[in-house]
Amino acid sequence: MSEAYSTLHEISRRFDREDFELLAKHPDFHFTINTYELFTQHIFTRVKRQNPDMFVTQEASCIVIQSEACSEALHLYPNWKRIEERADFEACDEINRAIALLESKACKHIYLLFPRSANFRKHVPIRSPKLDALGLEYTLKLVPYVIY
Structure with missing residues (x-):
């Protein structure tokens, strides 16, 4: 904790x-x-409670979810930035950092979590021409997260 x-x-x-x-x-x-830390702790506690059969760990800047059956882990990157209009433009820096991680093959599946707002209510899948050209199999999504 x-x-x-x-x-x-x-x-x-x-x-x-x-x-x-x-x-x-x-x-x-x-x-x-520190709203970022409280948001991260809220997500970690909730994910751990909702996935009792998975290994959920908190690293420096991400939450890692891994199961015994699958060797590939899901990396959750919480961010306290408010998305007001267009998620793909407003989260450009975060997306670029995630693309760099995917390109380095540090992980294959990344969800960038942001607080849900009036204009950001659905998952937004992100495709990168750079990663597609390398032929990498990856998942990159912007995810609105409910705080209550």
């Missing part, structure tokens, strides 16, 4: 809403919440 998640969990056990409102009004009190 990440340090930020355990700290936030402990704070939520000890303080209620009124305590937070009082502290938030104090001029010397400042706090930040």
Whole structure:
């Protein structure tokens, strides 16, 4: 469990809403919440719970799902970036990093996870002419993830 998640969990056990409102009004009190880490921890916990028969591990920047039956793992890359209009344009940097990983043959299946928004509600499969020219078999998708 990440340090930020355990700290936030402990704070939520000890303080209620009124305590937070009082502290938030104090001029010397400042706090930040690492939304990326909380989003990643939420996804990891949920994926682990939904796939009890799989090996789910959390690495530095991704979540890896692997089964005993299949040697190929699925790599989930959470990202806290909000997609408002077109997913393929707004996630261009993330897609390019994923293509570089696929090209290096570090993995074969990558899902880039973003928070779901009004205009980003469905999986968006991405095809790369560069990877297709190399004849690589791969999966690259942009996935909206529900937070609740």
